[in-house]
Amino acid sequence: MDDKVEVVFQARGLKRFYQMGEMTIQALRGIDLELHAGELVVMLGASGSGKSTLLNILGGLDSPSEGTLTYHTRRSEASHERSGLDLATASQRELTNFRRHHVGFVFQFYNLISSLTARENVAVVTDISRHPLPPEEALALVGLEHRLDHFPSQLSGGEQQRVAIARAVAKQPEVLLCDEPTGALDFQTGIRVLEVLERINRETGTTVAIITHNEVIGDMADRVIRLRDGRVDHCQANPKRRRPQELRW
Numbered sequence: 351m352d353d354k355v356e357v358v359f360q361a362r363g364l365k366r367f368y369q370m371g372e373m374t375i376q377a378l379r380g381i382d383l384e385l386h387a388g389e390l391v392v393m394l395g396a397s398g399s400g401k402s403t404l405l406n407i408l409g410g411l412d413s414p415s416e417g418t419l420t421y422h423t424r425r426s427e428a429s430h431e432r433s434g435l436d437l438a439t440a441s442q443r444e445l446t447n448f449r450r451h452h453v454g455f456v457f458q459f460y461n462l463i464s465s466l467t468a469r470e471n472v473a474v475v476t477d478i479s480r481h482p483l484p485p486e487e488a489l490a491l492v493g494l495e496h497r498l499d500h501f502p503s504q505l506s507g508g509e510q511q512r513v514a515i516a517r518a519v520a521k522q523p524e525v526l527l528c529d530e531p532t533g534a535l536d537f538q539t540g541i542r543v544l545e546v547l548e549r550i551n552r553e554t555g556t557t558v559a560i561i562t563h564n565e566v567i568g569d570m571a572d573r574v575i576r577l578r579d580g581r582v583d584h585c586q587a588n589p590k591r592r593r594p595q596e597l598r599w
């Protein structure tokens with residue numbers, strides 16, 4: 351491995367089982383992987399391959415049944431965090447702290463609060479953050495500086511997703527985890543959202559992981575990780591990242 355690569359997540363033997371009565375569903379069957387600081391990773395896989403399960407575990411929303419998952423922060427406010435936090439054995443308090451200060455989430459459906467404006471939806475998060483961007487700045491980063499006082503119902507689907515991205519990046523997370531961020535959007539709008547994610551990665555150095563079943567999106571990544579049947583099938587570095595506006599599907 352390149353000496354300069356800084357590991358943000360290291361997963362070893364990650365498994366996630368679901369017990370459904372007599373039946374055990376093996377969503378993850380032993381995942382080994384690393385995510386690197388500052389990279390843009392696309393995780394591809396067929397429906398049911400375990401993508402969302404993995405992303406939820408990386409984000410501290412869920413815990414593995416077996417295995418280890420170490421998170422290394424580049425920030426220095428807590429020495430135990432600096433030396434690596436095992437999310438598999440972390441307490442609820444540590445997981446809450448991790449989610450609040452280190453990761454941002456973007457989901458297929460935007461989960462905005464309908465009674466709050468774009469600015470207020472972002473402020474909900476910045477109010478409890480350690481290093482927040484002003485909501486106006488976060489919204490400018492996603493190209494919505496002219497929509498600050500619009501309510502979700504007054505915004506298009508793509509604009510709502512960009513508010514959701516602004517909300518996720520306003521706390522200046524080290525990692526941005528995106529679960530099918532373009533899944534509910536048409537092609538043009540989806541490209542616009544990918545441009546925003548690419549820009550955030552390029553300009554702020556935030557590690558970005560995007561899960562999708564859309565193979566084409568893999569071309570904009572530094573690395574593509576393919577999941578199959580709860581395992582990493584293949585990991586591949588792209589010689590060159592393509593800009594989202596070059597993608598077609």
Ligand SMILES: Nc1ncnc2c1ncn2[C@@H]1O[C@H](COP(=O)(O)OP(=O)(O)OP(=O)(O)O)[C@@H](O)[C@H]1O
Binds near residue numbers: 376398400
């Ligand atoms: N809460 C749950 N209870 C039981 N089984 C689950 C649960 N969540 C996921 N699974 C199962 O685990 C497997 C992996 O699911 P997961 O949602 O991670 O796949 P995915 O790759 O994200 O799929 P999709 O692209 O369709 O969203 C599937 O077989 C799914 O049915």
